[in-house]
Amino acid sequence: MDNITTTPRTRLRREPQRAVYDRQVLYQLIDEARLCHIGFQDGNTSLVIPTLVWRLDNNIYIHGSRGSRMLKQLAAGQEVCVSVTLMDGL
Numbered sequence: 001m002d003n004i005t006t007t008p009r010t011r012l013r014r015e016p017q018r019a020v021y022d023r024q025v026l027y028q029l030i031d032e033a034r035l036c037h038i039g040f041q042d043g044n045t046s047l048v049i050p051t052l053v054w055r056l057d058n059n060i061y062i063h064g065s066r067g068s069r070m071l072k073q074l075a076a077g078q079e080v081c082v083s084v085t086l087m088d089g090l
Contacts, residue, residue, distance in 0.1 A: 030055045030084055038062060039081035040073050053084060 002023040004010075012019040020026065036053035039046065049070050052063035060082070064071045074080060 027055060029086055030060060033084045033086040035085045035087065036060075036062065037083045037085065038070055038074075039083070040070060040078055042069050042073060053082070 003021045004023050004026065006021060030053060034052055034054065035050065037048050037050050039048045041047075047069070049064075049068075051070075054061050062082075
């Protein structure tokens, strides 16, 4: 099993028994989901933008316009939060 290393920022605190840190399981989730939300700061404003996500090897890619606030913040090195959503039924 190839686990992803946790940090104080990425370690699940509420119901930690539900956490999965196995790299292949997480990759499978990203490959199947196709939807993520990117949270970031722009000045004094917090934003969350839904976008497409996909993975190639050990990298994730997100859809966006070069002129978007989100990608400008990412290019500038802004810290972000990526939440992947797997919708498998209602």
